[in-house]
Amino acid sequence: MGTWDVGIEDNDxxxxxxxxxxxxxxxxxxxxxxxxxxxxxxxxxxxxxxxxFWLAFALAQWTYGGLEADVLDQVRADLxxxxxxxxxxxxxxxxxxxRKKSVEAFIARIAVPRARAKRLPRTTVRKPVFPAGTCxxxxxxxxxxxxxxxxLNDESDPEDGRSLIARLTYSETSPPTPEIFEALRFxxxxxxxxxxxxxxxxxxxxxxxxxxxxxxxxxxxxESSLYADWSLLLTEEVPQWL
Numbered sequence: 750m751g752t753w754d755v756g757i758e759d760n761d762x763x764x765x766x767x768x769x770x771x772x773x774x775x776x777x778x779x780x781x782x783x784x785x786x787x788x789x790x791x792x793x794x795x796x797x798x799x800x801x802f803w804l805a806f807a808l809a810q811w812t813y814g815g816l817e818a819d820v821l822d823q824v825r826a827d828l829x830x831x832x833x834x835x836x837x838x839x840x841x842x843x844x845x846x847x848r849k850k851s852v853e854a855f856i857a858r859i860a861v862p863r864a865r866a867k868r869l870p871r872t873t874v875r876k877p878v879f880p881a882g883t884c885x886x887x888x889x890x891x892x893x894x895x896x897x898x899x900x901l902n903d904e905s906d907p908e909d910g911r912s913l914i915a916r917l918t919y920s921e922t923s924p925p926t927p928e929i930f931e932a933l934r935f936x937x938x939x940x941x942x943x944x945x946x947x948x949x950x951x952x953x954x955x956x957x958x959x960x961x962x963x964x965x966x967x968x969x970x971x972e973s974s975l976y977a978d979w980s981l982l983l984t985e986e987v988p989q990w991l
Contacts, residue, residue, distance in 0.1 A: 755837070755848040757804050757855050766805035775872045780815035797835065800827040804855070811859040814866025821859065828852050875947045877902040877910040882963050885914075886924040888956035891985035896925035900941065900969050911944040915970050916987055927961035940987055941970035943977030953979040 758764060769790075773783035787806060794802050803823045810816040827833045828849070837848040879885070879899045887895035896919040904910045917935040919925050929935055981988070 770809040886958040915939040943975030
C-alpha cells in the first residue's frame with residue numbers, strides 16, 4: 750500500500766476503496782444499496798487494513814449524503830483504541846501526532862452532514878473504436894506502412910470497451926490493400942499485440958486508416974494479457990517480447 754501523507758485520502762488503499770464505492774453507486778444508483786454491498790466486503794480485509802476501510806467508507810457515505818451512525822462510531826472507536834494510528838508508529842511520535850490530528854479533523858468534518866450531497870456518478874459508456882474484422886493501414890514510426898486487423902472486441906466493462914488487434918508482417922512503402930489481409934503468407938503469421946481501448950486513441954487516429962473488413966478466422970490469434978497503448982501498434986517492428 751502506498752502512503753504519502755497523514756491525510757485520510759493520502760494512500761492508495763483508501764483511493765481504491767473510494768473508486769470501488771463509486772462503481773457500486775453506478776450499479777445500484779442508490780447510496781443505501783451500495784453501502785450494504787460495500788459493508789459486506791469488510792470481511793475480506795486484514796485487521797491492519799480495517800481502520801482505513803472504515804475511514805474510506807465513512808468518507809464515501811458522507812460525500813453522497815448517507816453517512817450511517819454506526820460507521821461514524823466505528824471510525825471514532827478505531828481512533829480511541831489507536832488502531833487508526835498503528836501504521837504511523839514506526840515513523841515516531843511526531844508522525845503519530847500528525848496522523849491523530851488529521852483523523853480528529855476528519856471526524857469533526859463528517860460529523861456534520863455535507864451541505865449538498867455529491868451527485869451520484871454515472872457510467873460513461875466507451876465502446877471499442879472498431880468493429881471486429883476491421884482492416885487497418887498503419888502509418889508506422891519509420892515512415893513505412895503496416896497492416897493490422899481487429900480480431901475481437903470485449904465490452905464486458907461498459908466504460909472500457911477494448912479491441913484485440915493483431916498485426917501482420919506487412920511493412921512496405923505503400924498502404925496495404927484489402928487483398929493483403931486475405932493473403933495466407935501474411936495472415937498465418939499475424940501476432941496479437943494486445944487490447945486497445947478508446948482512451949488515448951485520438952492522439953493516433955490520423956495514423957490509422959480503415960481499408961476494409963475481413964472475416965475473422967479460427968486460426969487468428971485470440972489471446973493476449975496486455976492492455977496496450979496505441980503507440981505500440983505503430984512501432985516500426987513488432988517487439989520481440991510479444
